[in-house]
Amino acid sequence: MKKSFTYGLLVTTALLLGACSSKGSQSSGSKQKTLNVSIAMEPSTADPNTYTDVYSGSMLTQTLEGLYHTTNTGKVVPGVATKLVKPTDHGTTYTFNLRKNAKWQNGKPVTAQDFVTSFDRQVDPKTKSQYANRFISFKNYTAVQKGTKKPSALGVKALGKHQLQIKLSAPDPDFNFKAAGEYYPINTAAVKKWGSKYGTSSTKTVSNGPFTLQNWDPSKGSWVYKKNKEYWDAKDVKIPDAKVQVVKDPTTAQNLFAGGKLQETLISGGFVKQDAKRYPKEIVYTKKGTLSFLNFNSENKTTSNKNLRLAVSNSLNRQQLAKNVMEDGSTPAKSFVPDGENTDPNNGKNFNSELNTNTAYNKQKAQQYWQAAQKQLGTKKVSLNLLTEDSSDQKKLGEYIQSAVESTLKGVTVTLTSVPQQQQLSRMFGKKYQVTALGWSTDFPDPSDYLNLMTKANSVNFTHWSNPQYEKLMAKVNNTAKYQGEQRWKLMVQAGNVAMSQQPIVPTLQHTDVHLVSSKVGGLKYSFLTDSQYRYAYWK
Structure with missing residues (x-):
C-alpha cells in the first residue's frame, strides 16, 4: 500500500490529515513552531524491509532517505x-x-x-x-x-x-x-543489535532522513517527527517538528481543523463539497496514481468463477459511486491502471484508451453474466462476503456494492465484514476471504506496477489468480533487456486486455486527493505520485 506503493499496499481511505482554518491558533508568533497533523490509522512498523501499509510508508517517507528523493x-x-x-x-x-x-541521527555516517x-x-x-x-x-x-x-x-x-x-x-x-x-538504507549496527525487533518502536529505529521518529510504537495514538540535526540538508528543513495524531473519525478531524488545532487535512466524502465552499482558497485537488478495486479470491469455488466476477463488475455504476456516494473527488476507474502519466511512447495515447473493454455500467450484461455463472456453479443463489477495512469510507463503499449487486443480480446476497486494517491484511495473506476491497498506490508511472499485481509470482497477488496467456505476456513485459519502448507498451496493452476479459480484480475508483492546507503554511504540495513531505513545510 503505499505509497508507497509509498508505494506498496493501499487501503482505500489512505492518509487522513487534519487541518487548521485561516484563523488557526498557531498563526502568530515565532516561525519555529510545531506543525500539527493527523493520520487515519496507526502505522504497523518503522522497518523499511517489512512494511506493506500506506501509513507505515508515510512514516518512512518523513524519516528515511534513499539514494534519491x-x-x-x-x-x-x-x-x-x-x-x-x-x-x-x-x-x-x-x-x-x-x-x-550523510549521517544517521546518532551521528554515524550512512x-x-x-x-x-x-x-x-x-x-x-x-x-x-x-x-x-x-x-x-x-x-x-x-x-x-x-x-x-x-x-x-x-x-x-x-x-x-x-x-x-x-x-x-x-x-x-x-x-x-x-x-x-x-x-x-537501514542502520547496520542497529539491525545487528535488535534483529527482528528493529522498527517496532522509535527507540529501536534509527533515521537518516529530514526527521527522527520520537515517542512511537504501534499502540500509540500520537508521535513526533523531530528535525534531524544530523541530516545533511538540515538547513533547508524549516519546521522544528511535526506532531502526529491518529484521528479515525472524519468529523473529529474537521472539528480540529475548524479549531485551528491542525494545519493540513486530506478530506473525503461530503466534506469535500462542504469545504470547497467554506475554504475555497485552501482546498487542493490532486489526481493520484491510486486505484481502489475488489479482489476476488480465485481459490474459492464461488469467486473463482469468471462470469460471476464480470456480473459484479457490470453491476457497478462507477459514475454514481464516485459522484453520489463517495463524494470525495474520486473518478470511475477505467481499468486496472490509473489514468495519468501512462502514455503510449509512439502516439502519446493513454493506456486505458487503447484497451478493448471498459468498466461502463451495463445492467443487461451483468444479468447475462450472472445467468452463465448460475449454470456453471449449478445454483440459482450465491452468498458473497465482502471484507473491508473498518473506516467510514470503506464502509460506504461496501454498502454501495452490496446494494448495487443485490438489486441487479437476483439470487446474489452480499454480507459485509469490516475489520481493522491489520486484520484485513492478515486475512488476505491467509486467503481467508471471498471478496475484499483494497487499493494500490504506485511510486512510478508505469502500467506494469499494476499489471504485475495479477502475476502468479507476485507476493501481493491476493487474487491468487493465474492465467497462462497473461503470465507469458507479463514475462515479456518484465524482460526489459529484450522488450522496450513501443514493443513493450503493446505487450502491456495485450496483457491489460486479457485481464479485463477475466477481471480477477474488479476496478472501482481512481483517487483524487483533496487537501485543505492552511494559508499560514507553505511548501505542502502534492503530485500524481507523491504525498505530503514535511521537510518542505514552512510557516509563512
Whole structure:
C-alpha cells in the first residue's frame, strides 16, 4: 500500500490529515513552531524491509532517505547519492558515490554497507518480507528468493565506504523512481543489535532522513517527527517538528481543523463539497496514481468463477459511486491502471484508451453474466462476503456494492465484514476471504506496477489468480533487456486486455486527493505520485 506503493499496499481511505482554518491558533508568533497533523490509522512498523501499509510508508517517507528523493512536486533529485547516475552495461549497472556528510541521527555516517544490509535483508526469505519483489529487477533476485543463492548474491555491493554498485538483471525504466521511494538504507549496527525487533518502536529505529521518529510504537495514538540535526540538508528543513495524531473519525478531524488545532487535512466524502465552499482558497485537488478495486479470491469455488466476477463488475455504476456516494473527488476507474502519466511512447495515447473493454455500467450484461455463472456453479443463489477495512469510507463503499449487486443480480446476497486494517491484511495473506476491497498506490508511472499485481509470482497477488496467456505476456513485459519502448507498451496493452476479459480484480475508483492546507503554511504540495513531505513545510 503505499505509497508507497509509498508505494506498496493501499487501503482505500489512505492518509487522513487534519487541518487548521485561516484563523488557526498557531498563526502568530515565532516561525519555529510545531506543525500539527493527523493520520487515519496507526502505522504497523518503522522497518523499511517489512512494511506493506500506506501509513507505515508515510512514516518512512518523513524519516528515511534513499539514494534519491522526490521534491514536493514529484521530481526525482539526489538524496544520499551525490547525483543522479546514468547506468552502464546497457542500462544494468549503477555506480553511486554517497555523500560523506550523510549521517544517521546518532551521528554515524550512512555507508554503502547500510544499503547492502537493507537490500539483502529484505530479499532474504528468513525476513518474510511480504514485498521483497521491490527488488525483482536486481541481479540474482529470483535465485535468492528460491533459496538457491544466498541473500549476499543479490546485485548490490559496497565498493567502498561511500561507493555503492547495483547490478540489475535487465534495464529498469523506472529505477530512479524506485530509488527515491522504495530503496531505503537501514542502520547496520542497529539491525545487528535488535534483529527482528528493529522498527517496532522509535527507540529501536534509527533515521537518516529530514526527521527522527520520537515517542512511537504501534499502540500509540500520537508521535513526533523531530528535525534531524544530523541530516545533511538540515538547513533547508524549516519546521522544528511535526506532531502526529491518529484521528479515525472524519468529523473529529474537521472539528480540529475548524479549531485551528491542525494545519493540513486530506478530506473525503461530503466534506469535500462542504469545504470547497467554506475554504475555497485552501482546498487542493490532486489526481493520484491510486486505484481502489475488489479482489476476488480465485481459490474459492464461488469467486473463482469468471462470469460471476464480470456480473459484479457490470453491476457497478462507477459514475454514481464516485459522484453520489463517495463524494470525495474520486473518478470511475477505467481499468486496472490509473489514468495519468501512462502514455503510449509512439502516439502519446493513454493506456486505458487503447484497451478493448471498459468498466461502463451495463445492467443487461451483468444479468447475462450472472445467468452463465448460475449454470456453471449449478445454483440459482450465491452468498458473497465482502471484507473491508473498518473506516467510514470503506464502509460506504461496501454498502454501495452490496446494494448495487443485490438489486441487479437476483439470487446474489452480499454480507459485509469490516475489520481493522491489520486484520484485513492478515486475512488476505491467509486467503481467508471471498471478496475484499483494497487499493494500490504506485511510486512510478508505469502500467506494469499494476499489471504485475495479477502475476502468479507476485507476493501481493491476493487474487491468487493465474492465467497462462497473461503470465507469458507479463514475462515479456518484465524482460526489459529484450522488450522496450513501443514493443513493450503493446505487450502491456495485450496483457491489460486479457485481464479485463477475466477481471480477477474488479476496478472501482481512481483517487483524487483533496487537501485543505492552511494559508499560514507553505511548501505542502502534492503530485500524481507523491504525498505530503514535511521537510518542505514552512510557516509563512
